[in-house]
Amino acid sequence: MERHRKHSVGGTTLHTCHPCRRAIPYRIYAVIHTCGIIALMYHHVHSLLTSNNTLITCLLLLSDIVLAFMWATTTSLRLNPVHRTEYPEKYAAKPEDFPKLDVFICTADPYKEPPMMVVNTALSVMAYEYPSDKISVYVSDDGGSSLTLFALVEAAKFSKHWLPFCKKNNIQDRSPEVYFSSKSNSQSDEAENLKMMYKDMKSRVEHVVESGKVETAFITCDQFRGVFDLWTDKFTRHDHPTIIQVLQNSETDMDTTKKYMPNLIYVSREKSKVSPHHFKAGALNTLLRVSGVMTNAPIILTLDCDMYSNDPATPVHKPINAQDVLALAHKVAGCIYEHNTNWGSKIGYRYGSLVEDYYTGYRLHCEGWRTVFCSPKRAAFCGDAPKSLIDVVSQQKRWAIGLLEVAFSRYSPITYGVKSMGLLMGLGYCQYACWPFWSLPHVVYGFLPQLALLYGVSVFPKSSDPWFWLYIVLFLGAYAQDLLDFVLEGGTYRGWWNDQRMWSIRGFSSHLFGFIEFTLQTLNLSTHGFNVTSKANDDEEQSKRYEKEMFEFGPSSTMFLPMTTTAIVNLLAFVWGLYGLFAWGEGLVLELMLASFAVVNCLPIYEAMVLRKDNGKLPKRICFVAVILTFVLIVSGYFFLK
Ligand SMILES: O=c1ccn([C@@H]2O[C@H](COP(=O)(O)OP(=O)(O)O[C@H]3O[C@H](CO)[C@@H](O)[C@H](O)[C@H]3O)[C@@H](O)[C@H]2O)c(=O)[nH]1
Ligand SMILES: [Mn+2]
Known part of the structure; x- marks a missing residue:
């Protein structure tokens, strides 16, 4: 094995790759765990042939097959863990020889993605420590919103002051929002002055967003007055x-210190109700073509509007105002441009999945592209994660559907992937594509043994049975390795605990509902789109609870039902099981252990059901329906358990 690999460009090593020491113990453990899984499968088949309750045995067998498969996919990712170190300081080219850089920023909804957020993303990359005239920032607005355009016009004005300020004072946080709200910001007159300008811009933009309309009186740049007239009465976000x-034009626009500025270009592609627009992948493909016509840089960087550059040092001509260039740019941004072309199938971002990032990367890997994962000490980009549970589970449901679209396509990693990239890489990609499959073992293990416990029926080996220990070893082994991996990569114990708790929650919500919706869609019974995650965050009470690490259930959602029901069922089973253990001595130990583990995991749910009074508590309606469901489950358990 090649122990240390170097990757050089023109004789300079830009990054090196070191294998982790845990690879060998991981491989040894993989062999042991595999033997355990084989034994377990033997045990199941044996019970299937001898037991009288085939339904229960089948459900447990099916769940364990899914668990074993998912364990195999995880293991393929753990066989050869590596770390990379990168040396950007060794990149010796002179600034005038730097390549041109096109940056793509996507936004789709001015209410879920506040325009000020887009402004901050754009400003943070425009202020890169990079020759300004070589940067072009393209903002794709799938919301087709004059509010977003208005915010960007304001951003262009503000950048004339912000960019020289950042470069002169060597500011690290080049997103003004982050800079002005951090404690380290300078108190100099210049900084104070800029802060005033920023606040002023922010209040103007927020005012316009709130009013929902760009009044002519608000437009301060005469140059851009005309473009707002394009928002006629017939203009809608789905048809325009x-x-x-x-x-901002890098050839004519200068900042306050007479230096040229990066290009800033607003693009809202044509939309029509009859042409599919392929969500973000479609938006990015449009930007690829528009930028190809206008600036055609050899390097592109794509960002979502909920991200910003966190390190100014992270990153080669056509006159872009020429009539013919703009005409061509309009043509390539049109709805029908892609008809009968290879866009989305062989060129650009690939269509067919709601997780276009995963899918496109995977397809490129299959075609033989090579990639490296850069993870510098100071994060190069920061992004925004949803804070309330409903937003999290909805986002993950979208991912679940997108992943299933890949898993069941003709490019499925399990068939096409394994064939093109080999078994280990193919399995590694399956880990993600098969994510939603986790819901099956979650649901079976979350209800079945507990109902059995309530009826005094054993579904697992008794503690006197040697097979008992197999269950203990497999469970502890899998969890311990997961914990070890998490902690060795710099996570905390508490972080891991929360992470595995979220994993269970997803199994009962996003994965389960994603599966259902995907099935309905396959049967042509429903359609769904890209449900953009809400990034708006102006509820102070909610932010406080977030800081205290409290779950935010908030508005009622059917997706909360299964987890609430399982919380109740496990609590009942736990109490009943404990009672059994003391009353009769011999109890159903494994079933009880499982229920107690679930109860500990569900503590925040009980709290949200009965103790909390704030707006983030679990809605009464959900609790009520969950109680009814519990009752129904227990009654129906009687028929297949007794
Ligand atoms: O029709 C659409 C829908 C979305 N977007 C943009 O796509 C980005 C991602 O949307 P978001 O709601 O933030 O989804 P997330 O789940 O946070 O995004 C993750 O998952 C997406 C796939 O589902 C990937 O595209 C993203 O890169 C990845 O960060 C945003 O900038 C949107 O504006 C569009 O441009 N057009
Ligand atoms: Mn996002």
Whole structure:
């Protein structure tokens, strides 16, 4: 095995790769765990042939097959863990020889993605420690919103002050929102002055967003007055012509210190109800073509509007105002441009999955592209994660559906992937594609042994049975390795605990509902789109609870039902099982252990059901329906357990 690999460009090593020491113990453990799984399967088959309750045995067998398969996919990712170190300081090219850089920023909804957030993302990359005239920032607005355009016009004005300020003072946080709300910001007159300007811009933008309309009186740049007229009465977000507006031109626009500025270009591609627009993948493909016509940089960087550059040092001509260039740009941003072309199948971002990032990366890997994972000490980008549980589970449900779209496509990692990339890489990709499959073992293990416990029926080996220990070893082994992996990569114990708790919650919500929706869609019974995650965050009470690490259930959602029901069922089983253990001595130990583990995991749910009074508590309606469901489950348990 090649112990240390170097990767050089023109004789300079830019990054090195070191295998982790845990690889060998991991491989040894993989062999042991595999033997355990084989033994367990033997045990199941044996019970299937001898037992009288085939339904229970089948359900347990099916769940264990899924668990074993998922364990195999995880293990393929753990066989050769590596770390990389990168040496950007060794990149010796002179600034005038730096390549040109096109940055793509996507946004889709001015209410879920506040325009000020887009502004901050754009400003943070425009302020890169990189020759300004070589950067072009393209903002794709799938919401087709004049509010977003208005915010960007304001951003272009503000950047004339912000960029020289950042470069002169060597500011690290180049997103103004982050800079002005951090404690380290300077108190100099210049900084105070800029802060005033920023606040002023922010209040203007927020005012316009709130009013929902860009009044002519608010437009301060005469140059851009005309473009707002394109938002006619017939204009809707699903049906409108292409709008491309150069807001800042690197050849003519200078900042306050007479230095040229990066290009800033607003693009809202044409939309029509009859043409599929392929969500974010479609937006990015449009940007690939528009930028190809306008600036055509050899390097592109794509960002979502909920991300910003966290390190200014992270990153080669056509006159872009020329009539013919803009006409061509409009043409390539049109709805029908992609008809009968290879866009989305062989060129650009691939269509067919709601997780276009995973899918495109995977397809490129299959075609033989090579990638490296860079993870510098100071994170190069920061992003926004949803804070309330409903947003989290909805986001993950979208991912679940997108992943299933890949898993069941003709490019499924299990068939096509394994064939093109080999067994280990193919299995590694399955880990993600098969994510939603986790819901099956979660549901079976979350209800079946507990109901059995309530009826005094054993589904697992008794503690006197040697097979008992196999269950203990497999469970502890899998969890311990997961914990070890988490902690060795810099996570905390508490972080891991929360992580595995979220994993269970997803199994009972996003994965389960994603599966159902995907099935309905396959049967043509429903359709769904890209449900953009809400990034708006102005509820102070909610932020406080977030800081205290409290779950935010908030608005009622059917997705909370299964987890609430399982919480109740496990609590009942736990109490009943404990009572049994003391009353009769011999109890159903494994069933009881499982229920107690679930109860500990469900503590925040009990708290949200009965103790909490704030707005983040579990809605009464959900609790009520969950109690009824519990009752129904227990009654129906009587028929297949007794
Ligand atoms: O029709 C659409 C829908 C979404 N977006 C943009 O896509 C980005 C991601 O959307 P978001 O709601 O933030 O989804 P997340 O789940 O946070 O995004 C993750 O998952 C997506 C796939 O589901 C990936 O595209 C993202 O890169 C990845 O960060 C945002 O900038 C949106 O504006 C569009 O441009 N057009
Ligand atoms: Mn996002």
